[in-house]
Amino acid sequence: ETGVTQTPRHLVMGMTNKKSLKCEQHLGHNAMYWYKQSAKKPLELMFVYNFKEQTENNSVPSRFSPECPNSSHLFLHLHTLQPEDSALYLCASSQGLGGETQYFGPGTRLLVL
Amino acid sequence: GNSVTQMEGPVTLSEEAFLTINCTYTATGYPSLFWYVQYPGEGLQLLLKATKADDKGSNKGFEATYRKETTSFHLEKGSVQVSDSAVYFCALSLYNFNKFYFGSGTKLNVKP
Numbered sequence: 001e002t003g004v005t006q007t008p009r010h011l012v013m014g015m016t017n018k019k020s021l022k023c024e025q026h027l028g029h030n031a032m033y034w035y036k037q038s039a040k041k042p043l044e045l046m047f048v049y050n051f052k053e054q055t056e057n058n059s060v061p062s063r064f065s066p067e068c069p070n071s072s073h074l075f076l077h078l079h080t081l082q083p084e085d086s087a088l089y090l091c092a093s094s095q096g097l098g099g100e101t102q103y104f105g106p107g108t109r110l111l112v113l
Numbered sequence: 114g115n116s117v118t119q120m121e122g123p124v125t126l127s128e129e130a131f132l133t134i135n136c137t138y139t140a141t142g143y144p145s146l147f148w149y150v151q152y153p154g155e156g157l158q159l160l161l162k163a164t165k166a167d168d169k170g171s172n173k174g175f176e177a178t179y180r181k182e183t184t185s186f187h188l189e190k191g192s193v194q195v196s197d198s199a200v201y202f203c204a205l206s207l208y209n210f211n212k213f214y215f216g217s218g219t220k221l222n223v224k225p
Contacts, residue, residue, distance in 0.1 A: 004156075033212075043202070043215045056212065090156050099145045099206035102213060104156035 003027045004105035006091050012111045021076040021108045023091030031097050032074040037088040050097050081112045115140050119203045119216035126193055126223050134188040134219045136203035144205040146179050146186040151200045198223045
């Protein structure tokens with residue numbers, strides 16, 4: 001499946017670093033999402049974008065900064081992260097909002113030292 | 114509110130055994146229901162879905178029926194394979210909400 005791609009697949013960063021995660025969807029969808037998946041915790045929705053406009057921020061700390069320049073690309077900018085931010089970050093897309101099937105990328109495994 | 118509850122894992126089965134993973138939901142409207150699967154080191158893949166009561170979703174030998182009367186969407190497979198070992202997530206979405214509600218996931222281990 002190459003509908004939703006994410007880079008890098010693995011990332012190790014220190015707490016003072018700045019890095020970015022990239023997501024690209026090739027499905028012609030209009031909505032994109034960031035999720036955080038931590039061990040032994042449910043999937044957490046972080047951000048939702050629809051037609052490049054942010055429609056939801058699920059009380060995410062400001063050290064996570066999303067960017068959606070167009071409907072095909074979504075970034076998650078990271079700075080001054082904490083070790084508890086180590087997780088699998090998943091990107092997803094859907095045709096629209098309102099219950100549409102979401103298609104996921106393979107995720108970026110992030111380790112914060 | 115809206116939520117999904119699925120059985121705790123891990124579930125360990127021998128190859129060719131029958132699989133059931135229970136999923137129940139609460140919803141403020143009329144949800145669509147989904148099963149996603151996550152193989153080790155990968156993202157979530159849509160396995161099957163059902164959009165209205167009594168619909169049956171099916172894919173790769175897996176089935177689930179949308180039961181409104183019991184608010185359930187249990188996942189079944191008649192004969193599991195080692196390659197089915199993965200984490201399975203039940204989820205719901207509502208037309209007037211722009212997000213999914215996921216269950217906590219059930220890990221399935223299939224032994225040869």
